[in-house]
Amino acid sequence: MSAAGRRTTVQKRALVGGALAVALTAGLAGCSGSGGSAPDGAPGGGAKEAPAAAPQSAVRLIGDGSTAFTGPQPHQPTWQRLKPGQEPPQFVVFSWDGAGEDSQRLFSHFRKVGRKYGATMTYFLSGVYLLPQEKRELYDPPKHSPGRSDIGFNDVEGIRDTVRELRGAWEEGNEIGTHFNGHFCGKDGGVGTWSVEEWKSEINQAKSFVKNWKTNAGLKAEKPLPFDYDKELVGARTPCLEGRKNFVQAAAQMGFRYDTSGVNDQIWPKKDKGLWDLSMQLVPVPGRAFQTLSMDYNFLVNQSGTTKGDPSMHEFWGNQMRDGLLQAFERSYRGNRAPLIIGNHFESWNGGTYMRAIEQTIATVCVQKDVKCVSFRQLADWLDAQDPEVLAKLRTLKVGEAPQGGWTSFLAPQPAVPAGPAAGTR
Template sequence: MSMRVAATSALALAAGAGLVAGAFLPSVAEPPPAEQAAATGQPTTEDATAEASPSATPKRLTVGTTSPPEEQPQIEIKKLAPGEKPPQFVVVSFDGSCEMPDGIMANYLDTAEKVDGRFTFNISGVCVLPKNDMKYKYHPPGREAGESDIGFAVPEWVPSRITTWTEAYRAGHEMATHYLGHFCGPNGVQTWSTTDWTSEINQFNDFLTNWPTNNPNLTGLDPLPFDTSVIKGGRTPCLEGQRDQMYPAMIAAGYTYESSNSGKLTWPTKVEGYDIWDFPLQGIAIAGYGMKTLTMDYNFLANLNSGQTEAAPAQCAEIEKTVYQSYLNAGNALYNGNRAPLFIGNHFNEWACGAFTKSLTRFILDFKKAHPDVQFISNTDLEKWLEAQDPQVLAQLQAQPEPTY
């Protein structure tokens, strides 16, 4: 099939650059008003029990992370012989990655287990910084203290975030960053200097490390089994940020890859001019639409539903089917072609009746079933695999064009 760039290219491009995304990105940190009221109404059963027991001595943590981090299970990495067919990798990452009352993160952890896979969770640090007075601890570059485009945490939701991150890390998933206030558009991260990015990264590290201090009423939780030294990359809000400003800050923070760029269905390289791997979202065909979009939920939403998060049931079903088929087509083309990794980015969302969660979950399960040798790995796993290869073998892989399909 020959493909043209989307007829709605202005919109697709805007979504790719994140320009329209801010308008409909979900609040990863804060719930819709109805749920919020429910969530803040009563103490949880757990809290009530703890208070009712006079003999219980609440465990109070001073630091919320573990240094050095616990050892994670590792994937087996094999060095390819010249000419040997590489494994088919799929790298699924989630922006926000803050557990919600519907258990979306727990569901994705279950899905990963079914395919013996590992995902990358790009954490939004504000989702463990409560929306009470604690939010003023955040000083976004160029903005008032306490501002965030995705809100702050409902305190009652913090425990499930800590426990799902703990479970994820111990299962081998990667913890990465989606930074803090998620400022998109003309006055957002696009205007930030290297100093601003450094401030954002340092504050992210602070909020992750010191979640017990910022949530003084939470007791009975263990520190996270990792510290911020495990964070080796992430994705910027709406894929924005001036690269020459942000890369020096990221590299100084010890980041070794970046996943905010647009790319093709080819083997990854390092970002030109910087010692940092480029793990992009890829342009793929939207099945049945004769256009392309990036491998991310909101880019499909921009193309298939004008960026609107609500849709009628028939339209929801159409979106789910289309996204699923688009990922499957791209995956099969790679599997039968150059074997470049497929990168997919999703948010934790219920847009279009949950079409994106359903289509991604179904793709993961079905692609593994169709090709049991497919490996779902994290960005850092992929980086280790790339670094372990003979440079000449890697160069041959990188020189291959993207498959046509």
């Protein structure tokens, strides 16, 4: 569908969850990354940027040429295990649900922001944004009739624009994840009602739309996406943060590495069924006595409750979101150094005030010492490189809790415990 039509549909979808979100203001609320200076090998981060892949003599096309093998992804950090007593870096992940380029041009804008501040991010693509309206019957959603989608489909020019941004984003080192397809929420066939097998079908269809966009949209002359999506796709966020239990089971069986569909405090992550649980987090709402999820939509619900609230409040609402995210950043940065997870939508809700808030947050945090603004995949890579015992110790720190005695003593190697006397000796 047209860019304007898709935007209107997304706005309606966002408001569907509003009643539930308002009821949960004091806690969850809501629907549904990356700053840090570029990895540089400094002691605080333990990373250096891997050299870009050597130029390929030929691109190896996959299937109909919608995707291709082009070698290792450029601009990826090479992480090292923390040394004994070394302070962990402060990771921040900025991520985008339903990533696509429409008339607002927010995808291309935030690619520029990422380049400016040394931030890589995760873009969760909705598969139907690569499926033209006239081919909508190719989508067979679980518990719905073929051709149904709560966020519509796309037109050929919208697909061309979105593919261009996906291609450039990946070449700059960003991650392309998935927000699945039809964005169905609620009890009437929503993703929270789907079985493990239905989730597998949805995942496979999301992959199919990425791997066949040239055929489906008739864009045979366009350049391919420069990656194998079967290998690139390792994580997701579910629509409206629903259906996580069965999704995680399906994702674990299909080789995913992380999920970001739950609700966590700002503490160090652990694995759930083999996947890193990098869920959304509860962050302060300045001037209010509760926290909300670290996502633009959830601030909106707790402020205006509509995408078109009082214009005189737009600046205040954006500042409130920005300041809440910065407070969340500071309590991790000065405290337990737990990764900060932030989610967004490419939407101009309330006059675009949340987009301004996110850009100001990126500009503030991603340039600070020992801060790494990364994608979810890059964060998972760092976590996998660490000593499990060190990660377990990091998880003992509460929200905002700095280690007593400092990082050097907290993460110092533990002396070996002397063995007790052997049985039968005195």
